Amino acid sequence: MIEVTDLSRHVSIADRRLTLLQHINFSIATGEAVAIVGASGSGKSTLLGLLAGLDTPDEGRVMLDGEDISALDEDGRARLRGRLTGFVFQSFQLIPSLTAIENVMLPLELAERKDARAAAMKIIDRVGLAQRCDHYPRQLSGGEQQRVAIARAFVPQPKILFADEPTGNLDRATGELITELLFSLNAEQSATLVLVTHDEALAQRCHRSLKLDAGRLIDNP
């Protein structure tokens, strides 16, 4: 499902070239759950951004479902994201002016799906927020906001789900609930899961972990 070949990413800061990722190679099979782990600044989020096509590599190639995303322009990558992927962010990224249900409907509406409300309602019920579907994000707790974000990520039934520190902003108990939800939805939809985390327990739930250190992949079982 995901194939990464010789991936490198650099940035220039004050005339100095800084390497964020260096010659990364791995592949992830369909239905697999993979955690990307490593210390802060090791390049986890950069790698996730590249995998999801939110950013472009300086060298190397990322293939998603057989398609080389490095060869696509921004709009091409956006279409690919819309067709294949779902996202869960550490800081939830819900739109404050939309209610919970409207936030979940948004990806379907953008894809011009006529059953947007029904499909969104079904999944919001699945994450246990049917009673609060008309609440705005500011009226929801952190855990609830993340549940809405998970519902939004799964509602288009993506083939790949990217999650960036999904429990990073939550307490342990809530984090566990969110982890449970994420994995069970992932199993139900047989999606491929790629998540970035510091959380050992969360990484343990995955089939395997990719460990990054200073931009290099040091452990690729």
Next chain:
Amino acid sequence: MNFSLALRLLLRDWRAGELRVLFLALLLAVASITSVGFFTGRIAQALQHQSNELLGADIVVSADHPISDNFISEADKLGLQHIQAVEFPTMLLSDTESSLVMLKAVDNAYPLRGHLEISRKRFAAGVANTSIPVRGSIWVASALLTKLDVNIGDVLTVGEAQLTISAVIINDPVIAAGSFFNVAPGVVINSADLLLTALVKETSRVRFKLLVAGPFKTVQVYRDSLELKLGFGERLESVEDARPEIRAALQRADRYLGLASLVSVLLASVAIATSARRYTRRQLSSCALMRCVGAVQKQVMSLYLMQLLMIALSASAMGCLLGYLLQYGLVAIFSSLFDVSLSSLSMTAALMPIGAGMLTGVLILFGFAAPALLQLKNVPVLSILRCELGKLPAVGLSIYISGFVVFALLLFWQAGDFRLALMVLAGIVFTVLILMSCAGVLIKILKIFLRKLNTRSMLGLSGLTRRSVSSTVQITAFGVGIMVLLLLTLVRNELISGWQNTLPTDAPNRFLINIQTSQLPGLRTLLDDLGFERAVFYPMVKGRLTDINGVNVAAVNFHEQRAAGLIEREFNLSWAETMPVDNFSVAGSWWQPSSKQSQVSLEEGLAKTLGLGLGDVLTFAVAGKNVDVKIVHLREVDWDSFQVNFYALMPAQVLSDFPVSYISSIFVPEDRNEMLDTVVRSYPNITVIDVSKIMSRVRAIIERVSMAIEYVFLLTLVAGFLVMYAAIFATLDERLHEVTIMKVLGASHSKLRRALLLEFVVLGTLSGLVAAICADFLGYGLASFSLHVDYALNPFMWLFGMLAGALGVSVAGMLGTRSVLTQSPISSLRAAS
């Protein structure tokens, strides 16, 4: 599908309160433009109707031969009312005296529009009359009774007929509609008596007239059919130029009202630009997220632009509706000025302001909000992963040019006067630059002095210096708001009273014409004796324009009726060493005193009508000789000042050898009309023209316009507050974040309140001071260079500006940021996360 998604997203944003300021500002701008537009349309219609009174009909066919049956049968076919009249100059004889008069023989029901006012006494108040002289009788102008030494009941000889004077004509709208100074005193007889006079012969200078009246549309049909059928010596009469004073006063009214409405548009635009920026900032996460979940750039942009269009159309439509309702107020203020109803606006006349309103709405929203919204295009998708969505991507100054261009276009369109628009635009740019630089400097000074202030004060003021960019923007926005409000409240009074002073209660209300050079010393003494100390005599030489740049001009060369009329008519040429004090130079330069060169200074409007410019050479036929003069100067003349003014002025040397008569203007109090009798008795050749009725009409217009402007300014006042609200609203998120952090760090509610209050007071004082200075100078510029009224700079206003600014901004600020203080830190933090 994108359309319905855009609509849904828009409705969601509306519900969440994101769009209210934007929408309200746009609605207000459009309402302001359309209310004045609807109203101006109605005034134009009423004016047209009044012009018809001056014609005595809705349409007049004039010919140098009897009216063709075709024209009459066509009017009959359309069911239009019609009568005929015959007009020609002739001699009128009493037993002892004679006088040249303009005789008019009329059918029953004359005039079809307006009324003849008659009286039993000369120079008395007239009563509106619906009949015409009975057979065998004649009605004559006041001055003729004196001139011919006759009274009511005496018999006059007209050609071969003997007619008895049965009434004095006090006001004949149709006579007054001609050029005042070319018309001999008028008499009216019954057309049945015309044959008796035996005056209508083939060679006489007779005008045959067909007066037609009826419903507006039918008259239009008749007019269209006539234009194709007019033959040699036949023309349609127009009163375009009949009342230059009233037209000038109403044009000025239009200009004042247009500007007043434009000020609301300017303020609303500032509010739109300010709130659009906040709206855009709040859309950043939505935009990045949509891109993240698969929306392509084009889709996102088309969603936003569609939403913008929806806002523009819906707010503009509501604005048009509000504008339509608001103009009823304006109509109520003006309705008593017009005898005809102002309420029936024709469909085409109504479509104009609606079209203008909708266009204005779309233009200003796109001009001011689209640049901010287009920045969303540059939001990097990756930023959503890094939580870097707080700030808008940097943009160049060029992107704001669209707003400026849109506003400049609106300004030129509304003001309808290039110079006025340019002044206002320059004033705005200058003010904004001054405001911005002052704000920047003051904030820098504040930074330096902060160290010397105590901690509590520092908390508020350091907010100002820390957010130096947004503080500068805020001071500028407040400054524009306060400046306009000051212009409206204080400067407006100065401007309006200046305008009212252009027509003081003792302004000349009678013109004396046809004064001979030999009569000057005697007349001057007589007028002095009668108490008219200020009488000034102006020379007048009659001349006909024959050539322009050596090419003969015939009336047929000019399609515009007014131009053709000017060519046909004799000009009253005059001379002057210096430009009259109440005229204003528009182009070229006035000649040196005692210049002998053949030059002429023309009135700007006349030059425009005839398509003349500096350097053109005009040939006038004066007393059988040709006089060639080069146009070296163009003047603007305030016709509504009722002073003696001339279309063409030349150096004295050019005209001094020709036969000259003089004209003077005097003020005759209402109760001393008999003085005129003394003047006319002593100098029977002098004609007295009464302009007091037109003057009182112009005075009434000025008074009503002043009221109407106050009314329109109410909208502007609301727009001014909206700007302040938008400016405070724009920094709400920033403030909320800061206050939350301070609360978390232990700042008490009262301490934060004091800090905010101090910040707003300082903001308001600074904005108020700079705004007041700018308002004062802008008012001075407007008064001196465009509206030509007196204006004195007012330092008291500067103090007032500071106080008003401090009060206004702190009240608006504290109200606007109430939620910042009352919101619990946890909910603020949650919202921020």
